[in-house]
Every structure is written in C-alpha cells, then in structure tokens.
Amino acid sequence: MTDTPAPARDYRDTVFLPKTDFPMKAGLAAKEPAILERWAKLGIYDRLREQRLGRERFILHDGPPYANGDIHMGHAMNKVLKDIIVRSQSLMGKDAPYVPGWDCHGLPIEWKVEEAYRAKKLNKDDVPVDQFRAECRAYAEKWVAVQKAEFERLGVMGDWADPYLTMKYEAEAAIVGELLKFAESGQLYRGAKPVMWSPVEKTALAEAEVEYEDIVSTQIDVAFEIDSAPNAPELVGAYAVIWTTTPWTIPVNQALSYGPEIEYVLLADGDRRYLIAEALIDSFLARTVRHPGGSRDPRTNEGDRGEVGPGLRRGDGAEGGAAILWRGKGSDLADATARHPMHALGGFFAKPRPFLPGEFVTTDAGTGLVHMAPDHGEDDFELCKQYGIDPVFAIDGAGMYRTDWTWLGGQGSVINKKFVSADGPICSDLRETGALLAASDDFKHSYPHSWRSKAKVIFRATPQWFIPMDRSDTESPSRLREGLGEGSAANAALDASPPPTPPASGRGVESGNGATLREIALDAIAATTWIPARAENRITSMVQGRPDWVISRQRAWGVPIALFVDRATGQYLNDPVVNARIVEAFRENGADAWYADGHQALLGPDYDLADYEVVKDILDVWFDSGCTHVFTVEARYGEGTRANLYLEGSDQHRGWFQSSLLESCGTRGLAPYDAVLTHGFALDGQGRKMSKSLGNVVDPLKIIGESGADILRMWVASTDYFDDVKIGKEVLATASDAYRKLRNTFRYMLGALEDFDESERVAVSDMPELERYVLHRLGMIDTELRQAAEAYEFNRYTRLLTDFANEDLSAFFFDIRKDSLYCDAPSDIKRRSYRTVLDVLFHALVRYAAPVLCFTAEEVWQSRFPNNDSSVHYLEWPSLPEVEDGVEVGKKWTQIRTLRETVTEAIEPMRREKTVRSSLEAEVTIKSMSPLAPIEAAELAEAFIVAKVTPGDAVTVTRTDFHKCGRCWRHLPEVSVDGDLCNRCEEVVADA
Structure with missing residues (x-):
C-alpha cells in the first residue's frame, strides 16, 4: 500500500485581496440622473459660490444658443467644453460661476411661430403685434425649458435657476439702453445702403445669418448703345457690352463702370460694333455663339463656333479672329454715356447712363465693363453715390418690382429661377430690343442663402439703421428724393451719406471726435488672447473689411429700435431724459412697452408725438447677444467687470465674438473679454457635416440615453477641438x-x-x-x-x-x-x-x-x-x-522601466511557446547593473516580476529551477517543493 500525498493547502483565505462594491460595469445611463438629483438637493452650485466667496473670480461668459429645438451635437460639444473649463478653474481654487443663457428674440423663433400660422393658412401680419409677440415668447420659454433639462443632463453645472434670457425685462431694458448709448454718442445713423435681404423672410440679414451654397444662375451679355463719347468719338453708335449673373438688376441699372487702366477694343460684327476688354475677347466670343449670317439664338446657343457674322473677319489682329476697329484705355471712356436697352419706355429708362471709373473692375471674367445698380451692390452704391446717383428702390421686400415701376411693375420674384431664366420676361424683353447678345442658364457659382429659410438672398438698398465703423460722429442727415417706392415718409428722413471707406491698412478714418469704432475694435483684438492664436488673424481681417453694422430688422419679435425721428428734420430725438424714460418703461414692462399706446408719455411734456415718427424696426439679434455682457457679467459682478473667457465655435468670429466686441468697444472703448477660445465643428465619423438629408446626424441625447453623459464628455475632452x-x-x-x-x-x-x-x-x-x-x-x-x-x-x-x-x-x-x-x-x-x-x-x-x-x-x-x-x-x-530626492530617484527608475520593457519583450517569445507560463517562472540575465546601484538584484526581480536577476553581457531569459510558493506563487530559492511557503509567507500565515 502506497502513501497518498496530502493535498496542497489552499492559502487564498490568507491573501489580502482588494475588496470594493464599486462596480466594473458603469451603468452610467441609469446612474447619472440619480447623481443629478442629489446635486440638486445639495444645491451644489450655490454651495460652491459660498465656499469660493472672496476668491479670485473666473468668468466664462456663455454664448447664447437659440431657444428653438432640441440640442444637437454642436451644442453638446460646446457646453461640455465650457463645463470642463469652469470645473477645472473651480478645482484650481477660483470662484468660477457659470450663468447659462439663451437668445430668445429674432428670426429663428419668429420663423417657427410663422410656420405654425402657415400650417393653419393664416397670415401673421393679420395678427395683433402684441399677440404675435406673446406667442413668440411662449415658444421661446418652451424651448428654454427643454434645452435647460438637456444641458443639465450633460452634467453642465451652472446657475440654472436664474439663467439670462435676452427676453427678460431687465435684459430688454439693458439692450435698449445700450442702443441709446450709441444714439447719444452720435454712433448711429439711418441710411439707404444695399444690405443682404431675404425676400422670403422680408427682412435684412447679417452676414452671420447667411450661408453660401453652390447654385446655377443665368448669365447674360447685354449691349448698351453708346450715345456720347467726348474722348473717343468713334465709339458713338457702338455697343458697350456688360456681363452679369443677376439679370433682375438690369431693370434697375443706372450706370456703367470701366477700369481706367484696362485695355479696351472695339470689335466689328456686321453693322454692329462691340466695346469689351481686349483680354476677354475669347471668352466673349465663346459665349456669344453665332449662326452663319450673323443671327444669334442666345437661348439655345445653337450654331457653329467656327463661323462668324458678316464684318467679323479673321486674322486682323484680334484674338479669336474678330476685327479690331479701335483700341484704347478705360480712361478714354470718361464722360461717355450710353442708353439703357429699354430707353424707349421713357422716364427713368430714358436717362443717359454715364460711364464711371471703378477700381473694382477687373478682367477676371465677363467683358471688362460692369453695369451699375446702386440698389443692389455695395460697389455700385459707393461709386454711384460719388457721382450723385441714388438708389431708386424698385424692388420691394418680397422681391417684386413695385407696381408703379415702368418695366415689369408688379412682377417677380427676382429669386425665382423661372423669372430670371434665359426664357424669362427680362431676357425676353431684352431679346426683342436686340440688346441680348447671349443668355444661358449654366453659370455655376457660390451664392448667399438665408440659413433659416434656405432661400436665396439679394443685396437690396433699404432704409436701415447703421452703426458706422469709420466715423465717431454722424453727419447731418440729408433727404433722399421723395416718391422712390419705399415710402416717402421714411425716405425723406434718411441719411444717404455713407461713411468714408477705410484705407487699405484696415485702420479706420480719424474723425473729429477721436478714434473710430474700427480702430478701437482692432486695438481691442490685439489686446485679447486668441486661442488658437491663428484666430486673431481671422477676426482681424473680418473687422478690417466689414461694412457698417446694420442693426435694424423688419420683423416683430425682438427689441425695438426705440427712437423718435423728427418728421421735419429727419433727426432722431437725442434727449437723455426721454431715453431714461424709455429704459425704465422697458424695465417695468419689457420691450412690449414700445408697442403700447404710451409714446406721448415716453416723450413727456416737452415734445408732441405728432411731430415724430415712431421707429418700428427691431434690433438685429446680434446686437441683442452683443449686449449680454452688460446684463449678465456687469449686472451680476459689477460695472466694468469683463469676462475672462468667451468660448464658441469658429463661426462666431463673424457672429457673437464680433458683435460683442463692437458693442463693447462702441460703448466702453474695449473688448468685453480677456481671451477668446474657438472650437471646430462636430462632423460624422467620415468627416462629413451632419445633415438630416444625409442621415448621418449623431444625436447626443441618444448617446446619453445609451452610454451616459460621461462617455460624451470623455469624447469632447479627448478631441483636438481647436479643429473640426x-x-x-x-x-x-x-x-x-x-x-x-x-x-x-x-x-x-x-x-x-x-x-x-x-x-x-x-x-x-x-x-x-x-x-x-x-x-x-x-x-x-x-x-x-x-x-x-x-x-x-x-x-x-x-x-x-x-x-x-x-x-x-x-x-x-x-x-x-x-x-x-x-x-x-x-x-x-x-x-x-x-x-x-x-x-x-x-x-x-x-x-x-x-x-x-x-x-x-x-x-x-x-x-x-x-x-x-x-x-x-x-x-x-x-x-x-x-x-526630496525625486530627481535622482526619477532618473534611476526611468532606466529601470526602460530595462523592464526590454526584459518583458525578451520573455514574451517563451510565453508564446509555453516554455514559461508567466514571467514569475523566468530567470533573467541583464547587462551590468552598476548604473542601477545601489538597487539589489532581488528588488530588480520584484520590479521585473521574475524569479531571479543576475548581471551578464546581454539580456537573456531561461526557465527557473526554483520552486513555486503555494501562497504568493513566486519562484524562490527557499521553497523546496512546489506548494510550500516562502519565508515571508510562512511568517505572515503564522502571525495571522
């Protein structure tokens, strides 16, 4: 009978294993709401304010999102990043309040309310303004509540009990107060300049409300007969050819422009002669395709490009084979005039169209001659103004030619593709006069659209209120001519004189009262920290080149431009006492006070309401949001307090960053922020812009519901968010x-x-x-x-x-x-x-x-x-x-870690071949250990988690002959048989 060996003892009950109830599985989606509820009961935000009272303050001023829908990934990324920054500043011991806010006025909200009306086949213009504004307010309140809950669910900590809203009465009072500061300092004028206008929304738009989309437009070449040319008589009877992709502006043409240094030629074509830039002969001939015999069909472009009409000979020195009858400089066209193609209609169209020198005219495309419609182009407006040519306001707010306009009166809309096509009424009428040389519906280019309605916008001269960029005092208002179709009462009071154009450096023109708004803003940009640094160049170039700030909108939901305009002089009333009454009325009753029957009370006993026009326009919402530093930062933390940081997406260089900058510089002479951080946009996994039509929208609420907000927060923090x-x-x-x-x-x-x-x-x-x-x-x-x-x-x-x-x-x-x-x-x-x-x-x-x-x-x-x-x-x-000895210890253990990695790599092949099952079974030889002295070989074995370490000539690994301790599983020389205990374990077990 043989003795059966006793089973090895199980020492697991003597090992001190970690114990915790903290689960490996996070279950964040279910767990996080309970944590939010606990924070709410604790009043954690208010408690932090108490704890940090008196500490250095860090203010991240929240840029207001629109209150008009569930949050999207851009919102989530933005708010989480803000929260991480605010929490980190609090962690660093600062008092870091965070007051969330919402933009509650303006087109995005008004448009949604209008959509509800349209669905019921109702016209919002038939609804009393106070009722409509109340519905807009209710709509905004609903979405503020929804978004508030969604932002809180992201873990964003802030003053959710008292956020700022641009529609709160105190905010509306502050906004109108800031407007009146501009008015009192003379930084406000009403003028008729071309602005971006949405015929669908029937209002002016800011650049930040516009997005650019590729479209295909109709391009036309139109001939204007020259009837006078004092410096080049041979041009009389010839036709100056213009090229345009906006045929609808031809009925509003008032002049032609040339480049003074451009070389022009007169081409022969049968009994007609055409004046164009010499550099553009080839492209002109390519567009104006001819049938044999000289007939043209610009609608179909049929014909052989190799054949030309009578009188258009090849080989006479002109590129493309056309005969050149005259050459000259653009300056030769000075004082020349031409007839409008529709001159036979008389009136406006019978007036000669002067040739004006334009530095903006190039030979990049077209004909080298540009038709001027001061109603519908910035360059057109500025140039024509210099020569006493004013807008005529032929196109109304819906994009229709006004009913009394001689040509196409009551027709439109000008953004309707059919109306402006090669077969549309404009081209058809021009074709009948013989003025249309070419027309095709194939010109591809980028074009501005309203980001809300997605409809095309137009440049349109309308009476608007402006804050000038290049003067610090307004010029005396001058009258525009009566009867120009926009309403004589309004036009008579317009200041049509634009401020001077800034020099090429981008700095503003010095005015009698000191620095201009552009100068102050550029200096403020230079004094601000921009993160990333490249953002400074972007906003600098934008401010250098931006036009005057159009602050008026022709809508109902917003803060009104609370001004009274003297009907006799066209001057707005500038009385601090009246202004104080207006601000106080807004503080008590909100902006709705302007729509009540109380204007005489606001004017007081010194003025008669009958003598004044009550301005009905509302403020651009960018002006609203540009004032948030006033009724949020200054109102809560003291007058003159500035935010440490503004943080938004990179598109806000032309939006909130800039409107806040201009508002603060115009009223305080400096930026409202010390630093500005911009982040990129959230794209889908393939780097594409998210779009419902593409079906690639990643919903943050879905991610939170499935994985938890901390996963989304981890993603935000892990990204290089300075880029997309x-x-x-x-x-x-x-x-x-x-x-x-x-x-x-x-x-x-x-x-x-x-x-x-x-x-x-x-x-x-x-x-x-x-x-x-x-x-x-x-x-x-x-x-x-x-x-x-x-x-x-x-x-x-x-x-x-x-x-x-x-x-x-x-x-x-x-x-x-x-x-x-x-x-x-x-x-x-x-x-x-x-x-x-x-x-x-x-x-x-x-x-x-x-x-x-x-x-x-x-x-x-x-x-x-x-x-x-x-x-x-x-x-x-x-x-x-x-x-104390951290540097020395650090150097040594850095070497040990490097050597440990080498040893691990050397052991790995033996593990794969199952020569050893773990590193504990390996003995390692390493190069001389002298750099690691005074560390012992046993300590190295512990660090490498091996059985033994000995010095040698190279790193080598062998399987150890030591036996395995039954408790700690280390292979040690004192263990005589596998399963016995090493000296340490024997002692621990004995004392247990």
Missing part, C-alpha cells in the same frame, strides 16, 4: 475604452484602499524608492495637468491623465506592488508605503478626473467617502507630498 472633430461609432468606442480603463483604475484603488487608516500612513522619507518614484512622477504629471488646464488644452489634459493611469500605474506600479498588497503583512512598511501612495494617488486622480468625468468622479468619491453632504466638486487641486 469626428464622432461616430468607432470614435465613441475609443472614448468608451479609455473611460473603462480609467474606471478600472479607480476600482482597483478603491479595493486596495479598503479600511485604510491614518495610522497606516508612512512618511515619504521612509518609503521604498519605487513609492518615492511614483510620487515624483505624480508631481510631474500634476504640473503638466495644471499647465494644460490653464491653457484650456483638455485633450492634452485627458491624455496625460489616462496615460498616467494606464502606463505609470496599472501597467507598472500596480503590477509590481500587487504582490506586496496581497501577500505582505498589513504592518509591513512596504505594504503600508504602497497603500499610503495609493491614498495620495486616489485623492489626486479623483480631483483630476472630476472636471471631465463629473458623474464618475462623484461616484468614485462617494464610494470611498459616503456622505450625504459632500461632493468631489467641492474639492480643490491636490496638495502633494514633496519627494
């Missing part, structure tokens, strides 16, 4: 993986720190080198994290944090010290040192993570320190223990 960023399944999977690893790091620390007590803490000077090294690394990371947070570089911040957790801790420190944690005696100084460092790491990492993973950090903190009255977000930046 992608989001899709793969991108979110990467963010989820990074989140999971960081969560597991916290889970491990929570388990490893179970029952940690202050009596266990070890002084840094008494710790092993590895612990001192990790604390040194933590100090280095701490410095870099703070620098990244201060620079708003949270992609770098997040990468530093996750890399430290994954590489320095999980893959290195935790991996090495798990043996000590599991198997050393609780009183062992190495294990106590490890747990002490884990405690330091925990307090640091949970703070670092809190701005980004606001929900998870709270869950982690409460898991270790459950307290109904506490929050991780009350904490401040960690204070770390000093490691």
